[in-house]
Structure formats: C-alpha cells, structure tokens
Amino acid sequence: MSSHHSPAARLTAGALLTSAAALASVGTLAPAPAAAATATGQQKKAHATAAVLDLDGGDGAPVIHGADRAYDTASIVKVDILAALLLKAQDEGRQLTSQERGRAEPMIRRSDNAAANALWREIGEAPGLAAANKRLGLTSTSGGPGAKWGLTRTTASDQIRLLRAVFGTGAKRSPGAGALGAKSRAYVRTLMSRVAPEQAWGVTAVSGPGARQALKNGWLQRDTTGLWDVNSVGQVTVKGHRYLVAVLSNGSASMSDGISLVERTAREAMT
Numbered sequence: 001m002s003s004h005h006s007p008a009a010r011l012t013a014g015a016l017l018t019s020a021a022a023l024a025s026v027g028t029l030a031p032a033p034a035a036a037a038t039a040t041g042q043q044k045k046a047h048a049t050a051a052v053l054d055l056d057g058g059d060g061a062p063v064i065h066g067a068d069r070a071y072d073t074a075s076i077v078k079v080d081i082l083a084a085l086l087l088k089a090q091d092e093g094r095q096l097t098s099q100e101r102g103r104a105e106p107m108i109r110r111s112d113n114a115a116a117n118a119l120w121r122e123i124g125e126a127p128g129l130a131a132a133n134k135r136l137g138l139t140s141t142s143g144g145p146g147a148k149w150g151l152t153r154t155t156a157s158d159q160i161r162l163l164r165a166v167f168g169t170g171a172k173r174s175p176g177a178g179a180l181g182a183k184s185r186a187y188v189r190t191l192m193s194r195v196a197p198e199q200a201w202g203v204t205a206v207s208g209p210g211a212r213q214a215l216k217n218g219w220l221q222r223d224t225t226g227l228w229d230v231n232s233v234g235q236v237t238v239k240g241h242r243y244l245v246a247v248l249s250n251g252s253a254s255m256s257d258g259i260s261l262v263e264r265t266a267r268e269a270m271t
Contacts, residue, residue: 046227046251048261050269051156055167055235055242062160062244065269070140071248072229073152074218075111077129079188079233080141080162081149082108084123084132086184096187108191108216111199120149135179136165150220159233159246166192167214167235167244189214192234202232203245205263206270211237219255227251230258238270245269 049066073080082104089096096104103119106112123129126143129152133141140158144151165180166188180188192214202217215234222229233246247266252258 046249046253046257046261048247048249048265049156050245050247050265051160052269053160053164053244055244057241062157063269064157065265066156068155068157070153070155071231071250072150072220073141073144073154074150074220074229074231075113075116076159076216076218076231076233077144077149077152077154078107078111078116078218079166079192079216080129080133080136080138080152081116081119081123082188082191083136083162083165083180083184084129085119086180086187087132087135088123088128090181090184095183104187105191108188109194110196111217116149117147120147125149126152133162137161137179150218154248156246156248159248160244163233163235163244163246167242189235192216201259202230202262203234203236203247203266204232206238206243206245206266207236213237219258221255227253228255228258230255230262232262232266243270 047066047069049064049068049071051062051064051068053060053062085096085100085104089100100119100122103112103115107115107119123132125146129141129143138158138161141152141154143149144153166185193212195215195217199217200213200215203215204213207213213234213236215232215236218229218231220229221227227250229250230252231248234244236243236245245266247262247269249258249261249265252261
C-alpha cells in the first residue's frame with residue numbers, strides 16, 4: 001500500500017499480481033468479513049458508465065452508455081499524470097529526463113504507486129493537473145486532495161477527451177489534441193500498449209485475440225464500505241475499426257466483480 005492513502009480509501013493499483021483472480025483472493029486486498037457481508041448486500045448498488053468513440057467512422061462524438069456521472073479514477077489517472085508531465089517537459093523545451101522516464105514507465109506499465117506519487121508531486125498535484133487538463137480539453141475532471149491522486153474525480157466522457165488527446169487524428173481530434181506533441185503522444189501510446197499481461201483486462205474484452213490494444217486500468221477499495229471502484233480506459237481494435245473506450249464503475253463487492261462489470265459494460269457498449 002502507498003503511504004499517502006486516507007482512512008477513507010486505499011489504493012492497491014501498484015500491486016503486480018499473477019492474475020485478476022489472485023487480486024480478488026489475496027488477503028490484503030479482500031474486504032474484512034464484516035465489510036464483505038455489507039458489500040454483498042450492496043452489490044445491487046454497483047454502477048458503471050461507458051463511453052465509446054469510433055476513431056475510424058462516425059461524427060466524432062462519443063456514445064455514452066449509462067449516466068455520465070463522476071467516479072473516482074483510481075490508477076487510470078496515471079495516464080493524465082503522464083500527459084501533464086509531458087506538457088511540462090514540452091514547455092521547458094526538453095525531453096523527459098532518465099529519472100522521469102524511470103518513473104513514467106512503471107507507473108503506466110505496472111501501475112506503480114511510488115512512481116505516481118513522485119510524478120504527482122512533480123506536476124504540482126491537483127492544480128498542476130487542472131492546468132494541464134485545460135490544455136488537453138478535459139472539462140469534468142478534478143484532482144484528488146493533497147497527495148491522494150487516486151481520488152481524482154472524472155467522467156467517462158472526459159476520459160474519452162483525454163484519450164483523443166493521445167490517440168485522435170484529423171477530424172476526430174478533440175480541441176485539446178494539439179497540446180501534446182507527436183513524440184509525446186507516441187510515448188504515451190507505446191507505454192499503454194505494453195502494460196503487464198496481468199493487467200490487460202477491462203476494455204480489451206471487446207477485442208479479438210491478437211488485436212492491437214492500448215489501455216490503463218485502475219482499482220481501489222473503499223475502507224468505509226469494502227466496495228470497489230474498477231475502471232478501464234484505452235484504444236481497442238474491433239473488426240478493423242479503432243475505438244476509444246472508457247468504462248468507469250463503483251460499488252462492486254469485490255475486485256473480480258468489478259472487472260466482470262467493466263468487461264460486461266464494455267461489451268454491451270460495443271453492440
């Protein structure tokens with residue numbers, strides 16, 4: 001666990017475990033018995049929202065499935081942190097330093113929390129994220145308080161705006177897409193396409209075997225209820241078309257339930 005977590009929540013995104021099933025069964029991640037009982041009773045309160053944008057067709061507007069409400073980001077905010085870091089480097093007329101790259105890469109590929117802690121401080125925490133997001137075209141994302149980057153709040157439609165700033169081209173680019181230079185965008189795409197295999201769940205459920213994909217997932221268990229926030233964002237290829245997909249959820253009784261909810265919501269959104 002990272003040291004910055006509040007009594008209200010703890011982030012577990014830095015743990016690189018052998019499988020999604022293992023994540024749900026490891027004792028340190030599972031709710032305490034009392035919390036588990038509460039969570040089971042509240043599973044019906046789980047919510048999910050999906051946003052889908054066809055990069056190769058359509059009018060450039062994402063299709064939203066469910067209420068476009070705000071959710072905690074958990075570790076999907078690490079893509080936003082990296083984008084803010086790259087904007088900072090661009091403004092200073094330089095590439096990322098070896099130290100910055102040494103943090104950015106495990107932050108995205110393995111969801112390393114210590115790396116995220118350091119880069120969150122470097123970008124100026126929530127105010128720095130807000131300044132970057134204004135340039136990236138985001139309108140509905142607010143950084144977590146203090147060091148608590150995982151409690152950043154966002155919407156599925158805003159995550160599509162962020163993804164468009166990284167993956168969009170031509171007419172499908174968002175107003176903020178030009179903020180990141182070509183090299184910066186390629187760097188983010190490369191890291192998102194190389195996440196640890198154990199974390200390649202979520203929006204990838206809509207792709208066929210061997211399809212090109214790039215993603216970042218996030219998961220967070222609430223101490224007060226034992227319930228889970230589970231999110232997945234990225235680019236997937238389905239029947240030759242590239243799609244940006246963002247699925248945000250909360251209220252699941254376990255991480256495995258959250259993953260199932262996210263993947264089911266993603267599939268339904270693509271039908």
